[in-house]
Structure formats: structure tokens, C-alpha cells
Amino acid sequence: MGIKPTYIKSLGNEIRAKNPGRFTSDFAENKQIVAEVSIIESKRVRNRVSGYITRKQNTKRVSA
DSSP: OOOOOHHHHHHHHHHHHHSTTOOOSOHHHHHHHHHHHSOOOOHHHHHHHHHHHHHHHHHHHHHO
């Protein structure tokens, strides 16, 4: 696909670190959780952060 900007990665990693065990491998659930725990005005940025977190969760699940 494409390269994720560093601000998406840093936001995603920061949100995951502050809320361990709360995220799942489902994008729609993660989108709701990101909206609850952070203040991201832009829907596009929120969705990209949620997608990044979902991808990390799925990668963690497969490799574990």
C-alpha cells in the first residue's frame, strides 16, 4: 500500500501504550475506542490511526 506518516505511527503507538489490552483486531471497534480515548478532530486521521492500530493488533496476533 503506502508508507504511514510518522505522526500516524506515533499517535497509534501512544494510544496503544496508554490503553493496553483495550484494542481488538476489528477496525470498527478500534475506531470507536480511538474516538473515546483521544481528541482527534479529523475523521480521516482518526480512521488512519485506527487502521494502524488494527494492523498492529493483527500482526501481533499472527506472530504470537
